[in-house]
Amino acid sequence: MSATRYTYLGPAGTFTEAALHTLPEAATRELVPLSSVALALDAVRGGEASGAFVPIENSVEGAVTATNDELASGAPLMIYREVLLPIAFALLVRPGTELAGIKTVTSHPVAQPQVRRWLAANLPDAVWESAASNADGARLVSEGRYDAAFAGEFAAPIYGLDPLVKDIADARSATTRFVLVGRPGRISSATGADKTSMVVWLPDDHPGALLELLQEFAVRGINLMRIESRPTGEGLGNYCFLIDCEGHLSERRVGEAMMGLKRICPQVRFLGSYPRADRQPSTGRRPGTSDADFTAASDWLSRCLDGRADA
Numbered sequence: 392m393s394a395t396r397y398t399y400l401g402p403a404g405t406f407t408e409a410a411l412h413t414l415p416e417a418a419t420r421e422l423v424p425l426s427s428v429a430l431a432l433d434a435v436r437g438g439e440a441s442g443a444f445v446p447i448e449n450s451v452e453g454a455v456t457a458t459n460d461e462l463a464s465g466a467p468l469m470i471y472r473e474v475l476l477p478i479a480f481a482l483l484v485r486p487g488t489e490l491a492g493i494k495t496v497t498s499h500p501v502a503q504p505q506v507r508r509w510l511a512a513n514l515p516d517a518v519w520e521s522a523a524s525n526a527d528g529a530r531l532v533s534e535g536r537y538d539a540a541f542a543g544e545f546a547a548p549i550y551g552l553d554p555l556v557k558d559i560a561d562a563r564s565a566t567t568r569f570v571l572v573g574r575p576g577r578i579s580s581a582t583g584a585d586k587t588s589m590v591v592w593l594p595d596d597h598p599g600a601l602l603e604l605l606q607e608f609a610v611r612g613i614n615l616m617r618i619e620s621r622p623t624g625e626g627l628g629n630y631c632f633l634i635d636c637e638g639h640l641s642e643r644r645v646g647e648a649m650m651g652l653k654r655i656c657p658q659v660r661f662l663g664s665y666p667r668a669d670r671q672p673s674t675g676r677r678p679g680t681s682d683a684d685f686t687a688a689s690d691w692l693s694r695c696l697d698g699r700a701d702a
């Protein structure tokens with residue numbers, strides 16, 4: 392196994408690669424591009440790499456389903472870091488191509504909703520097809536398989552293409568979130584601005600089951616940052632939930648919420664506690680949910696059990 396190898400969604404020139412380079416340790420790792428999220432994660436599961444860097448969520452399109460499904464199934468993995476990257480696309484073409492000559496265009500499926508309005512306004516008759524990644528779309532254009540690709544402008548020189556149009560984004564603040572995933576191991580210490588991720592399977596099918604699950608967070612004043620339902624693959628109506636909440640597992644209220652979920656849900660997969668990329672501390676605490684409040688309450692319980700309730 393290689394402790395210094397990170398795989399990522401490639402090929403060269405993906406947004407994933409650009410985001411990976413913002414991690415300080417990327418400079419000292421062997422970075423290996425692979426053609427799918429599943430392959431990048433399997434290399435970690437198989438011990439050929441210590442980390443895989445993959446997109447997980449987009450502010451316009453939502454979940455990158457391949458990543459979410461991989462984290463919810465198969466051998467367990469954990470998230471150790473996250474990176475946020477603002478995304479703007481360039482329309483990459485072979486030198487000499489003009490807008491009027493573009494009949495086919497490609498991108499990663501998560502990119503398409505971010506350029507849908509631009510496409511309708513500027514290339515209404517062009518046929519869009521999905522690529523394994525935005526950079527792979529650029530590679531396919533260089534091979535003549537498509538006329539144009541939406542990708543990062545930085546991918547153009549890698550594939551001998553020209554950015555015909557730059558800075559394309561239907562939503563100005565489009566951001567993609569990427570995560571560094573490894574095999575389960577020790578989580579980093581709390582920083583005061585942390586996030587905890589998990590996959591939770593619903594308590595057996597009954598009215599209010601989802602509410603019961605959410606109450607574990609609500610009563611402890613824990614703010615949710617994301618909740619995504621995904622089919623378990625075990626028949627219609629069977630879903631699990633990928634949840635990100637504010638805080639670190641070592642905070643009493645987060646630990647107690649996880650224990651609450653563990654008691655009522657058939658399965659809970661802890662996906663890690665790690666520093667928030669936006670460095671924002673957790674929002675508004677509910678009174679009585681600080682670590683000191685939990686410690687005081689359990690001390691009091693011990694005194695009650697000892698017959699010293701008034702001490």
Ligand SMILES: O=C(O)C(=O)Cc1ccccc1
Nearest residue numbers: 405406407499502524525567
């Ligand atoms: O990293 C890439 O280039 C990808 O293909 C994944 C992706 C898709 C859409 C926005 C950002 C990243």
